[in-house]
Amino acid sequence: MAAVGLLTAVGAHATPSxxxxxxxxxxxxxxxxxxxxxxxxxxxxxxxxLFSRRxxxxxxxxxxxxxxxxxxxxxxxxxxxxxxxxxxxxxxxxDHVRVLPxxxxxxxxxxxxxxR
Numbered sequence: 001m002a003a004v005g006l007l008t009a010v011g012a013h014a015t016p017s018x019x020x021x022x023x024x025x026x027x028x029x030x031x032x033x034x035x036x037x038x039x040x041x042x043x044x045x046x047x048x049x050l051f052s053r054r055x056x057x058x059x060x061x062x063x064x065x066x067x068x069x070x071x072x073x074x075x076x077x078x079x080x081x082x083x084x085x086x087x088x089x090x091x092x093x094x095d096h097v098r099v100l101p102x103x104x105x106x107x108x109x110x111x112x113x114x115x116r
Contacts, residue, residue, distance in 0.1 A: 017102040043067025
């Protein structure tokens, strides 16, 4: 019986699991005409993502050479943008994300290059 009480007490003081996001950022189309069996988009290396709440940047993450990112964030909703804004294309998608408590959620972002 004492062991059960000890386990309950230890579990009550356990640190919460970290939360955040991970995924890949791609850019495309990369050519005016997409050809069957050839990718129409590619990984976006060295892209800095800004995660904002209430109008203030809460965190930043930069993609690696393969377009991957991973960032720890507190649970909640964030607006997502890039440091460099595009002058052509439809922009960045999605531009809002939700971080769930105690887990890393996979969210992939795409950058529209405007090539048509």
